[in-house]
Amino acid sequence: MKNQWEIITQAYPWHFIGFLVLAMFIPKLYELTNVYWIGQISFDALAITEQYEFIAVTIEIVNEAIPFGILALIAQNYHDRERVISILKAGLILHVTFALIVTSIVLLFTSEFVSTIGTPVEIVRMTTQYLVLKSVALPFEAVAYLLLIAIKSMQKGREALYLVLVSVILNMILDLFLISNTSLSLHLGIQGVAIGYVISKIALMVISLLYTLHLLHLDWATLASTTWKENVVPLFKIGGWTGLDSLVRNVGYMGLLLVLNVIGTNEFGGYGLAMWVMWTLLIPVLALGEGTSVVVGNYFGEKKYREAKNVVITSMVLVIAIMTAIALIGVLYWENISAFFNPNPEMVKYSTETFWWLIIPYIGFGIGTVLRSVFYGTGQTRYIFYIACFVNIGMILPYVALVKWGLIPATFTSVMMFYMISFLADPVLAYIGVRRVITRVFPANEGGSTQTDVSS
Incomplete structure (x- = not known):
């Protein structure tokens, strides 16, 4: 029985899975500190920030479409550099397009959206400002999310963990200087929460993009000249x-x-x-x-x-x-x-x-x-x-x-x-x-x- 178990587990990527567990667990721990600081802002602060969850549902639908096509296709072809680059380019174009559409809708119709979800009257103004500011991060978050999926699909769990860790550390520093109740803070309140979120997502996108370029030995000229349209249908067949x-x-x-x-x-x-x-x-x-x-x-x-x-x-x-x-x-x-x-x-x-x-x-x-x-x-x-x-x-x-x-x-x-x-x-x-x-x-x-x- 022991020998049979050893045979079965021989091909198991223990380190890769371990890094993925940490890459999910560390941001969850950060959420605890973030919620604590938000709770110190005002009695209404948590109620205001929770209104974003209605937008988050829409973003979740977008993030579970093309990125899962990326996961499957890159995982199956991760030894073929040229195919991976082509798949990734197609995925980025499609995913960013969808993210920009969602962002535009949110920014153009924020007031109507806030009234639709039944936001209490006393927090409508602050909620509207918060949603507009935080929604600016959506395209950057979309790119970062897709790149992290691509990196994981090439079994780069350790590297994905490092990228997430840098993002979490930056988030904690931003919370300290923007919204905490310490002497170091600018005390920007709810707007500070949104500003910190936008900055951290831009930073995560940048470092994820730089690492992806390094991983694939990719320059901008190669990326620009790579064909991608042949991967649109396969991505939709999976991600759709x-x-x-x-x-x-x-x-x-x-x-x-x-x-x-x-x-x-x-x-x-x-x-x-x-x-x-x-x-x-x-x-x-x-x-x-x-x-x-x-x-x-x-x-x-x-x-x-x-x-x-x-x-x-x-x-x-x-x-x-x-x-x-x-x-x-x-x-x-x-x-x-x-x-x-x-x-x-x-x-x-x-x-x-x-x-x-x-x-x-x-x-x-x-x-x-x-x-x-x-x-x-x-x-x-x-x-x-x-x-x-x-x-x-x-x-x-x-x-x-x-x-x-x-x-x-x-x-x-x-x-x-x-x-x-x-x-x-x-x-x-x-x-x-x-x-x-x-x-x-x-x-x-x-x-x-x-x-x-x-x-x-």
């Missing part, structure tokens, strides 16, 4: 499905949030608190999913199908171990953790109740995250969209409609029960999709053995 998946998922998620918001403030806040804690603990799982997607793409491009299978199996074992540890931590300490971040006993109660309802489904989510790496790595992303449609359009949105029509009572228990059912359906559908992908795109002599091993 992931973008639609993100759109459908976020519509379903917003629907559930609307139901929770109707139920009550404590219920909504307790659920939000539970999700914040859970998604912080899930960082290793998310990093494993991203890293596995890259490595599956690398091996798939090299036609090393057995190695791709073994990477998925290893990641699956690791994710199950991590999710089991999260479950044990939650059973023992969830109420205490929730109380540490929020003193409201009612919110703590609903946060704890959320954990008990959703911990088993989230174990399924972890498994589904690894299974999805097969879709991303092979470029067969339409299955991700199919799953999103089944869960969100087929289950969640009808439930939200029935609640809105008064046919189903809007209670916290009913929402959690339905959320649990829909979450459990996700990994089952992902497993079915993975078996289908393996049968269709892996050679028969490898696909059969891979299919058997993945299902075991």
Whole structure:
């Protein structure tokens, strides 16, 4: 058994995955200090900055389209420098175009947007100013995000970590000088938060661009002369499905949030608190999913199908171990953790109740995250969209409609029960999709053995 495990894990990129975990975890730690400084500005400061989350949903949809096409295509061709440059150029042109469209819409219609999302009257003016200023960063953030995805797709985890670390350090310095309550601060308040965000995203874009040019031994003349149009269709074939998946998922998620918001403030806040804690603990799982997607793409491009299978199996074992540890931590300490971040006993109660309802489904989510790496790595992303449609359009949105029509009572228990059912359906559908992908795109002599091993 030990020898079999050693054979399976031999092709596993332990260092690469470790760097990706750190590259996700360090920014999350920074968020804690950033939220602390924002909270010191005024009682309304956090409420104002949270309004940006409505724009962030749109940006998430954009960032889950072309960048995932970049991930799959570069991962599969990362030994072919000329092809990588061509793919990257096409991705940058498309992604920046979409980001500029979103930025223009936000800047032109900020006032209308603020009134649409129901921003409280007393913070409308400051919210409008904050959103306009922070939205300036969107094109720079888009370029930086895509370049980081490309760098990771070439298995440069250490370098991606260094770039993120520089950005976080710069963010902390900017917070200290722009918004903190120390003697060093300029005390720029909410505007300082936005200014710091813009500066940090520009800096991250610049250093990511410089490193990419160095990594690919690329000069501006070569970049300008490289053809790119032949990669537009392949990028959309992959990224189009992931973008639609993100759109459908976020519509379903917003629907559930609307139901929770109707139920009550404590219920909504307790659920939000539970999700914040859970998604912080899930960082290793998310990093494993991203890293596995890259490595599956690398091996798939090299036609090393057995190695791709073994990477998925290893990641699956690791994710199950991590999710089991999260479950044990939650059973023992969830109420205490929730109380540490929020003193409201009612919110703590609903946060704890959320954990008990959703911990088993989230174990399924972890498994589904690894299974999805097969879709991303092979470029067969339409299955991700199919799953999103089944869960969100087929289950969640009808439930939200029935609640809105008064046919189903809007209670916290009913929402959690339905959320649990829909979450459990996700990994089952992902497993079915993975078996289908393996049968269709892996050679028969490898696909059969891979299919058997993945299902075991």
